[in-house]
Amino acid sequence: MSVKKILIVDDDEYLLIGLAAKLKANGYAxxxxxDGIGAVASTRRExxxxxxxxxxxxxxxxxxxxxxxxxxxxxxxxxxxVLSAWDPTNxxxxxxxxxxxxxxxxxxxxxxxxxxxxxALGEExxxxxxxxx
Amino acid sequence: xxxSKSKQxxxxxxxxxxxxxxxxxxxxxxxxxxxxxxxxxxTELLDVKAWAPMLETYGLTMKVxxxxxxxxxxxLGKCHNAQPIxxxxxxxxxxxxAGCPFCLSPPxxxxxxxxxxxxxxxxxxxxxxxxxxxxxPLSLGKHSLGAIIAGQVSDQYPESLLLKRAAEKFxxxxxxLWDLSVKQRPVGRASLQLAADLLCTxxxxxxxxRYGAILETHISxxxxxxxxxxxxxxxxxxxxxxxxxxxxxxxxxxxxxxGYCEAQILGQNFSRMFTSEDIQNHAPEKQFLKASQxxxxxxxxxxxxxxxxxxxANVIITPLAEDGDSRRGFALVMQDITTRRKAEIExxxxxxxxxxxxxxxxxxxxxxxxxxxxxxxxxxxNLLDGVAxxxxxxxxxxxxxxxxxxxxLKDMVSDLLDVSRIExxxxxxxxxxxxxxxxxxxxxxxxxxxAKLKNISLNTDIAxxxxxxxxxxxxxxxxxxxxxxxxxxxxxxxxxxxxHGGVFAEDNNFLCLSVTDxxxxxxxxxxxxxxxxxxxxxxxxxxxxxxxxxxxxxxxxLISQQGxxxxxxxxxxxxxxxxxxxxxxxxxxFCASILTPTNLEAGSATLLSIDVSSIDGAIPAQDLSxxxxxxxxxxxxxxxxxxxxxxxAETTETFFIIACADRSGAEAMTKRLRRDLENSRxxxxxxxxxxQLPVNDQPWDKRISEVTSQIDKLIQGHLLxxxxxx
Numbered sequence: 087m088s089v090k091k092i093l094i095v096d097d098d099e100y101l102l103i104g105l106a107a108k109l110k111a112n113g114y115a116x117x118x119x120x121d122g123i124g125a126v127a128s129t130r131r132e133x134x135x136x137x138x139x140x141x142x143x144x145x146x147x148x149x150x151x152x153x154x155x156x157x158x159x160x161x162x163x164x165x166x167x168v169l170s171a172w173d174p175t176n177x178x179x180x181x182x183x184x185x186x187x188x189x190x191x192x193x194x195x196x197x198x199x200x201x202x203x204x205x206a207l208g209e210e211x212x213x214x215x216x217x218x219x
Numbered sequence: 220x221x222x223s224k225s226k227q228x229x230x231x232x233x234x235x236x237x238x239x240x241x242x243x244x245x246x247x248x249x250x251x252x253x254x255x256x257x258x259x260x261x262t263e264l265l266d267v268k269a270w271a272p273m274l275e276t277y278g279l280t281m282k283v284x285x286x287x288x289x290x291x292x293x294x295l296g297k298c299h300n301a302q303p304i305x306x307x308x309x310x311x312x313x314x315x316x317a318g319c320p321f322c323l324s325p326p327x328x329x330x331x332x333x334x335x336x337x338x339x340x341x342x343x344x345x346x347x348x349x350x351x352x353x354x355x356p357l358s359l360g361k362h363s364l365g366a367i368i369a370g371q372v373s374d375q376y377p378e379s380l381l382l383k384r385a386a387e388k389f390x391x392x393x394x395x396l397w398d399l400s401v402k403q404r405p406v407g408r409a410s411l412q413l414a415a416d417l418l419c420t421x422x423x424x425x426x427x428x429r430y431g432a433i434l435e436t437h438i439s440x441x442x443x444x445x446x447x448x449x450x451x452x453x454x455x456x457x458x459x460x461x462x463x464x465x466x467x468x469x470x471x472x473x474x475x476x477x478g479y480c481e482a483q484i485l486g487q488n489f490s491r492m493f494t495s496e497d498i499q500n501h502a503p504e505k506q507f508l509k510a511s512q513x514x515x516x517x518x519x520x521x522x523x524x525x526x527x528x529x530x531x532a533n534v535i536i537t538p539l540a541e542d543g544d545s546r547r548g549f550a551l552v553m554q555d556i557t558t559r560r561k562a563e564i565e566x567x568x569x570x571x572x573x574x575x576x577x578x579x580x581x582x583x584x585x586x587x588x589x590x591x592x593x594x595x596x597x598x599x600x601n602l603l604d605g606v607a608x609x610x611x612x613x614x615x616x617x618x619x620x621x622x623x624x625x626x627x628l629k630d631m632v633s634d635l636l637d638v639s640r641i642e643x644x645x646x647x648x649x650x651x652x653x654x655x656x657x658x659x660x661x662x663x664x665x666x667x668x669x670a671k672l673k674n675i676s677l678n679t680d681i682a683x684x685x686x687x688x689x690x691x692x693x694x695x696x697x698x699x700x701x702x703x704x705x706x707x708x709x710x711x712x713x714x715x716x717x718x719h720g721g722v723f724a725e726d727n728n729f730l731c732l733s734v735t736d737x738x739x740x741x742x743x744x745x746x747x748x749x750x751x752x753x754x755x756x757x758x759x760x761x762x763x764x765x766x767x768x769x770x771x772x773x774x775x776x777l778i779s780q781q782g783x784x785x786x787x788x789x790x791x792x793x794x795x796x797x798x799x800x801x802x803x804x805x806x807x808x809f810c811a812s813i814l815t816p817t818n819l820e821a822g823s824a825t826l827l828s829i830d831v832s833s834i835d836g837a838i839p840a841q842d843l844s845x846x847x848x849x850x851x852x853x854x855x856x857x858x859x860x861x862x863x864x865x866x867x868a869e870t871t872e873t874f875f876i877i878a879c880a881d882r883s884g885a886e887a888m889t890k891r892l893r894r895d896l897e898n899s900r901x902x903x904x905x906x907x908x909x910x911q912l913p914v915n916d917q918p919w920d921k922r923i924s925e926v927t928s929q930i931d932k933l934i935q936g937h938l939l940x941x942x943x944x945x
Contacts, residue, residue: 098590103594104594105597107601107606108600171586175647182840183841187839196600
């Protein structure tokens with residue numbers, strides 16, 4: 087199976103480094119972007135299998151990015167997991183409504199976070215199907 | 220009261236018999252015998268100028284000298300119709316000499332005035348010179364005011380011997396005295412007696428008249444004062460209404476405050492001064508009722524002026540009642556406190572702004588902290604995962620300590636935000652029907668690692684068949700983790716923490732959960748303090764860092780906002796137990812609004828179960844909320860009820876609807892639901908169970924509770940069935 091590519095969008099340089107290292111260690115290929123415009127451009131260019139998206143971004147916040155991605159047919163199927171410092175009270179619902187598959191407030195629990203990534207990439211489904219057969 | 224008393228005096232009239240009339244004025248008339256006179260009133264009653272015309276007339280008519288004296292017999296004012304002898308004697312007398320002014324017999328004391336006042340009858344005296352005078356008492360009730368002395372006349376032809384003796388005593392010329400005496404016409408004793416009785420009646424009547432006049436003056440002055448008070452008070456609206464609220468009196472202040480002039484408002488209902496909202500809520504009637512029942516009602520609120528502008532008023536309503544009968548009406552005192560109210564609102568706004576600012580700041584800080592914290596968290600966990608190569612045991616330990624600190628920091632950041640939310644009342648609580656054992660098991664898994672570090676055992680003791688709680692699952696989880704973490708922190712290694720759950724012994728509408736540790740304990744004096752914001756209890760100072768000390772404060776808020784209570788019991792050196800209560804979920808209470816006799820007239824109720832399941836993993840939250848929304852739209856409010864989520868399983872969910880309809884009605888609803896759920900991504904299975912209402916002679920509440928318990932059993936059975944299918 088080919089290596090899944092994940093795009094991380096966050097304006098914090100260190101977070102990008104830390105999360106990228108974690109994801110690589112878990113067997114994923116990683117590309118990064120640090121603002122809204124970059125996020126959309128990278129998605130088009132890199133065609134990632136999954137996007138991890140911050141909400142508080144320069145040059146177009148996370149919701150705007152979600153809106154742009156949903157507007158492009160070829161990107162419609164790319165799952166987005168929101169990882170934000172913002173308050174989940176309203177933002178969780180708002181993110182899910184805008185098309186994200188999951189919302190995590192920073193800092194996430196690694197186990198839950200990685201599990202959500204695998205789920206979003208369809209890997210766990212594959213596993214359960216594997217078990218069934 | 221005052222008026223009626225003065226009336227009594229007038230009505231008593233003049234007694235026809237002299238014998239009776241000579242008794243104390245007002246004897247037998249309680250009001251007067253009990254009355255108290257002020258010194259100035261006494262003086263006023265015996266005002267010589269007022270008495271003068273009467274005494275003058277009497278003296279001239281009866282051809283006697285007449286004068287007013289005080290109770291000691293001292294002359295008050297002048298002697299009217301003074302006889303030549305009296306003038307002679309008075310001119311000779313040393314001024315201020317004590318003794319009766321009408322007596323020619325010093326130094327013997329004249330007891331006439333004293334006797335008259337004592338007996339209440341006119342007392343007649345014949346002096347050394349053979350001259351007669353009579354003292355008439357002037358009393359009002361128990362008060363002796365003074366006397367009238369009349370006379371200085373002889374009752375027979377003067378005796379030369381007596382005159383000579385008197386002249387010697389007085390040091391006047393006996394010849395002169397004789398000449399004067401023989402010029403005076405003798406007055407017969409009997410006619411003098413008669414004249415005395417007449418004087419007594421006159422004096423009594425005049426005294427009463429005077430008293431009445433004084434009272435009248437006082438009353439009219441009081442009335443004037445009252446009128447000035449009521450009319451002149453412009454800062455307060457003072458008005459009266461009848462018992463139906465129609466205005467019967469209106470002062471200048473009321474006119475100024477409310478804009479109606481007296482002619483406009485008299486007879487109008489005072490409810491027109493209320494806002495339309497208050498009128499709809501029956502505020503005017505409620506206030507009258509309160510005033511009638513409690514003797515007074517006070518209210519603050521918006522009132523409407525004639526020109527429809529509003530002001531914030533403080534109103535006091537008092538019933539104008541005698542013997543609790545409020546049918547006489549009400550008196551209202553109204554004050555315009557809009558300025559004060561505005562200041563209060565201003566102050567509140569400023570306070571709110573400050574709190575909002577604080578919340579914004581805390582929220583900003585906590586969010587700003589989260590991103591770098593996350594980066595650190597990723598770095599540390601990466602290292603622990605061996606991303607940068609293998610670790611020595613020492614390095615691993617250091618990293619685990621760092622990780623522990625990151626977690627503490629994360630909790631503090633969350634606490635900060637919670638506290639600011641508590642203060643701005645923005646704390647979100649979404650109660651649901653939740654199972655306590657499931658939650659405790661989940662919490663234990665979370666806390667396990669922490670407890671293991673200190674080798675502390677975690678035990679649970681949960682009552683079997685514990686009813687579900689009606690609470691916010693995430694918030695209760697937060698409280699439990701708070702309490703357990705707290706326990707772990709203050710319990711030395713090898714200790715234990717026990718979590719109990721059961722029905723609250725004091726009130727079975729509540730569940731009671733407790734967390735017991737074997738830590739250092741808290742002294743009773745500190746019990747209330749531990750739940751304070753930023754509490755730092757000294758006796759528990761044996762750990763290096765305890766976070767921000769906000770955990771228990773937040774827990775208390777979270778519990779109390781869900782209708783529960785939290786408290787601690789502890790023994791220093793033995794450990795502490797934190798208890799909290801949660802409302803138990805009661806299907807009966809939840810359904811009470813729709814399971815009513817009217818709704819159940821058809822004789823049955825139907826339970827609809829809508830099963831949703833997902834083969835692969837959890838059902839997406841948005842799907843569930845979409846289905847719930849659809850269902851809510853499809854049911855009839857007030858007749859059907861959509862129950863809250865009853866299960867915590869992630870891969871299945873069942874929605875229950877209780878419909879007060881018979882089977883055909885329920886089938887129609889099922890059709891409608893299916894149509895409405897057509898567009899939903901998840902296709903739920905709908906199943907119908909109809910519960911027949913027991914047809915018997917039992918009272919309605921019993922029949923309803925029967926239906927409720929049947930529904931409860933059906934729900935539990937349905938959930939168990941699904942569980943076993945999985």
